Amino acid sequence: MPRNLDLTALRSFVTVADAGGVTRAAGLLHLTQSAVSMQLKRLEEGLGLSLLDRSARQIALTGEGEQLLSYARRMLALNDEAVGRLTASDYEGEITLGVPHDIVPFYIPKVLKRFAADFPRMRVNFLSSNTRALLGQFDRGEVDMIVTTEEGVSPGGETLAEVPLVWVGAPGGRAWKDRPLPIAFETQCIFRPSVQRRLDAAGIPWTMRVETGSTRTVEATVSADLAIHAMLSGFWVQGTEPVDHGGALPDLKTYCINLYRGPTGLGEVEEALAGYLREAYGALMQAPAQQRPSRSIAAIG
Template sequence: MRNLDLTSLRSFVAVVESGGVTRAAKAVNKSQSAVSMQLKRLEDLLGVALHERRGRQNVLTEAGDQLLVDAKRMVALNDEVFARMTDHAFEGRIVLGVPRDIIYPIVPMVLKIFAAEFSGVKVQLISSYTSNLKENFKKGEIDIILTTEAELDAGGETLKQTSLRWVGAHNGKAWCAEPLPYVSDRYCIFNSPSLRALKTAGISFEMVSHADSDRAAEAMVAADIAVTTMLEGYHPSHLECIDSKGKLPDLGVQKVNIYGPLQESDYAQRLMDILRKTVQDI
């Protein structure tokens, strides 16, 4: 029993569909001579001519027409089986927790790289406050978390130290007002160090609002109604770090930390490596 060569059948289909050996060679990533040899070998194996000259055109013979139908089906079946057998759709699942203030630009960059390498691993993203993420991590409900905090807990790793900055509207004047109008998400971890710094510096301030979300706080800051505090490099493009010429107190630095599972799978380890590099490169 003789066996048909799928590579030759693929080249044969490519020649017919593309209209010639030159284009077919590019489609199957082979040289023109290699494709021509495959077609000749296929004809020799079957003992029939697959093409014939009609005037200036090279057309399929009756045998070629018959083979084309079966060749397409065989190539398609081959590709279907290969895709199914090598599909890692159920390779795994991992839960990643990231604070809202550093979602951008970190997460899109990380997920894009990770998805290209582990298309079969599903990543569930949870965005919340550092305190909530750490609590859920301890319960085992989240596999890997990034945090923004002043200190590092046991089992964690500091990836970067970033300045905490006063942030306002572009060319805004709210920071010049007395008392200083301040707004923030009521659960933001930066509230305590920011307000403590104002009190220490003897600067009067007014809590314009305890917003229920960071987006609501951003809206008030963008309207130049108040100022807030964010990590340098992670503030949205419609806001800017304030250069107060020393009028507002320095807020020091905060750590971007990572916590992961004690026993890491290959893909969990790789995700942590991508997170490390991305955070450190920003």
């Protein structure tokens, strides 16, 4: 007789694999750690296979676990699509979401795709700008929900992740050795003032290589090794890489990726979108910086 896989257990298995551990996965699933562990145990016993290698400090997948993970993702995606299309028809309307340029790729497309599958009659008006502009639009009630990059979090906000800034430059570049240090930032970049303060405190003279509001101009300047820039770890664009300065440049601040929600009146729909954003950027905290995807599309600031 054919055996059936438990989708609930599969969802826990996938979340553990993505989060890198049971504790973090339990928080994302809103379950106790013991409940997640029990689901994994039942899944392994049902298949008669070891799916997780628990011998190391951090849980890793066995060969069988890696194979199951691929199937599990497809099964859950199909399940979520079916449930969303069959049960979410009562939700109809629109919600406006704003996200800074530099944290859009790789994470937001997956969030929007999942939201569209679960709420097919809801429309997301998506806009991308810099954090300062988004905060202003949110305060004026022009945006329902925003994600920001800030040094802290204001009242009413929720921190999704904390990510350090790193120096980036052209691959194999030498601009970081020049003095005054040539740097390139958009005029409204939220990182610009704190970077300048860190350089001043370290006694490193600097010069702003370009004055621009264009992300493309900054990217081209850095890629040409005419200046260096600072970006959230793991979010550097194609044509740039972290600068291996060996301590010659000061360490930079850690920034918060925050979520702000206004009174949309959409209830479950708004909470679902917030949850998808929470999971997307929460998973970022678990991934080593070198494993985070860099962006191939310019979106600095």
